[in-house]
Amino acid sequence: MRGVRMAALALGLACLFGSTAALAATAGVVAEPNTQVPAGNRHYAASGFPDRIVASPSADPRHGFAVAWRTDASVQAPLLEIAIAGDSPAIGPVTRITASTRTLQSENGLSHHHRADITGLQPGTLYVYRVQGKDTWGAWNQLRTAGEAGTPLTVLYFGDTQNKNLSHVSRVIRAGQKAAPGATLSLFAGDLVSGGDHADDSEWGEWFAAAGWLAQETLVAPAIGNHEYFEEFEDTPQERRVLGRHWPVTFALPGNGAGSVASTTYWFDQQGVRFVVLDGTSALDLGTAQAQAGWLDQVLSGNPNPWTIVLLHQPFYSPREGRENTALREVLLPVLRRHAVDLVLQGHDHTYGRRGEGNAATPQFVVTVAGPKQYRLSGQARRTMDPVAEDTQLFQVLDIDGQRLRYQARTVTGQLYDGFELVRGADGRKQKVELTQGRIAPRDCQRAQTLKGRADRCWE
Numbered sequence: 528m529r530g531v532r533m534a535a536l537a538l539g540l541a542c543l544f545g546s547t548a549a550l551a552a553t554a555g556v557v558a559e560p561n562t563q564v565p566a567g568n569r570h571y572a573a574s575g576f577p578d579r580i581v582a583s584p585s586a587d588p589r590h591g592f593a594v595a596w597r598t599d600a601s602v603q604a605p606l607l608e609i610a611i612a613g614d615s616p617a618i619g620p621v622t623r624i625t626a627s628t629r630t631l632q633s634e635n636g637l638s639h640h641h642r643a644d645i646t647g648l649q650p651g652t653l654y655v656y657r658v659q660g661k662d663t664w665g666a667w668n669q670l671r672t673a674g675e676a677g678t679p680l681t682v683l684y685f686g687d688t689q690n691k692n693l694s695h696v697s698r699v700i701r702a703g704q705k706a707a708p709g710a711t712l713s714l715f716a717g718d719l720v721s722g723g724d725h726a727d728d729s730e731w732g733e734w735f736a737a738a739g740w741l742a743q744e745t746l747v748a749p750a751i752g753n754h755e756y757f758e759e760f761e762d763t764p765q766e767r768r769v770l771g772r773h774w775p776v777t778f779a780l781p782g783n784g785a786g787s788v789a790s791t792t793y794w795f796d797q798q799g800v801r802f803v804v805l806d807g808t809s810a811l812d813l814g815t816a817q818a819q820a821g822w823l824d825q826v827l828s829g830n831p832n833p834w835t836i837v838l839l840h841q842p843f844y845s846p847r848e849g850r851e852n853t854a855l856r857e858v859l860l861p862v863l864r865r866h867a868v869d870l871v872l873q874g875h876d877h878t879y880g881r882r883g884e885g886n887a888a889t890p891q892f893v894v895t896v897a898g899p900k901q902y903r904l905s906g907q908a909r910r911t912m913d914p915v916a917e918d919t920q921l922f923q924v925l926d927i928d929g930q931r932l933r934y935q936a937r938t939v940t941g942q943l944y945d946g947f948e949l950v951r952g953a954d955g956r957k958q959k960v961e962l963t964q965g966r967i968a969p970r971d972c973q974r975a976q977t978l979k980g981r982a983d984r985c986w987e
């Protein structure tokens with residue numbers, strides 16, 4: 528109710544003091560548009576300057592990574608330059624790699640999307656790289672290749688960003704970087720943008736504006752969400768989900784996934800962790816759950832790493848009222864159990880919730896949200912998950928070495944909301960230790976409805 532009362536107060540102030548006071552009084556309590564881009568504005572159109580530069584892991588990130596970037600259509604097959612980082616501005620010797628180029632037509636016009644795969648690098652080594660545009664270059668970016676197995680690893684993990692990326696998501700990402708400046712890998716749980724309203728390209732522009740240097744100086748490993756798909760033939764018997772055009776050109780992912788979903792599923796090993804990324808939308812809506820389960824079984828068979836983390840958009844156990852992803856539980860979950868997956872990182876439900884299964888230490892299932900859209904928890908989630916949260920923007924920091932995986936969920940202001948450690952015994956078995964010291968009190972939605980009047984959500 529507080530938000531409603533504040534909106535009413537703001538309206539009252541507007542009547543009393545005119546438009547200037549109204550602007551000041553209503554900041555934050557009027558429903559914002561999904562982007563800060565006015566209708567018809569092409570602020571995020573491509574130019575000859577390279578932008579949307581993002582690094583992603585290769586299947587073996589000790590020896591390589593890949594970079595995607597964008598320009599306008601004047602640039603074809605540009606170069607990426609890379610060298611070992613030093614303290615002098617005299618960079619070199621430089622290796623040059625020619626990118627492959629694909630085109631994309633969007634509401635912001637024609638753009639060229641480039642991809643360069645870098646191989647033959649040294650493990651645990653800091654490199655500089657830059658990408659070419661039209662008669663120009665981007666900044667030199669510093670990025671460290673993955674170290675050998677067992678070298679300590681810090682990872683940032685973000686739930687759905689999806690809405691108001693510039694306005695509200697950017698501060699979560701900045702808070703994450705301040706909390707974990709040593710992170711070398713960034714995981715995103717999907718629904719990076721909302722899409723579906725013919726404004727996808729400006730949304731992606733805002734996502735990159737929010738991600739800032741994180742996209743260029745950590746390895747970004749995203750899961751695809753349902754909002755990166757769109758509905759073809761909507762509201763007809765032929766309705767089906769189709770992969771959005773941005774996803775394949777926006778990230779330079781390993782492409783080592785499951786058969787027909789190879790562009791949206793993948794795996795890589797980094798410093799003693801096998802990371803496997805699934806496509807929950809395809810599993811649930813396009814009938815690939817069995818194919819992904821078979822592939823997952825193969826990928827996790829003979830896994831030599833002490834730790835295994837699975838990332839996907841839709842949760843196995845949904846904290847939101849009325850959502851059940853039965854096909855995930857029936858088809859994919861047995862594979863996770865069989866291979867003793869440690870941690871399952873998920874999004875989609877715009878709330879926070881963590882649970883395990885019975886008394887088992889692993890897997891731990893986490894649902895989280897980074898962006899401002901906030902839903903409500905079901906009664907079942909409150910009974911079966913602990914801790915849970917509504918109305919809270921969060922990021923997660925994982926610190927992993929050979930013996931210990933420490934998980935912390937922090938709010939956008941940096942406060943500890945959840946934490947635990949998985950400790951690996953001599954026999955390889957894991958024990959869970961809850962980290963309760965310093966956690967803030969549980970957070971629940973205090974509003975009866977959103978500013979747009981939706982009672983099933985807490986914030987738009």
Ligand SMILES: [Fe+2]
Pocket residue numbers: 718752753754840874875876
């Ligand atoms: Fe979603």
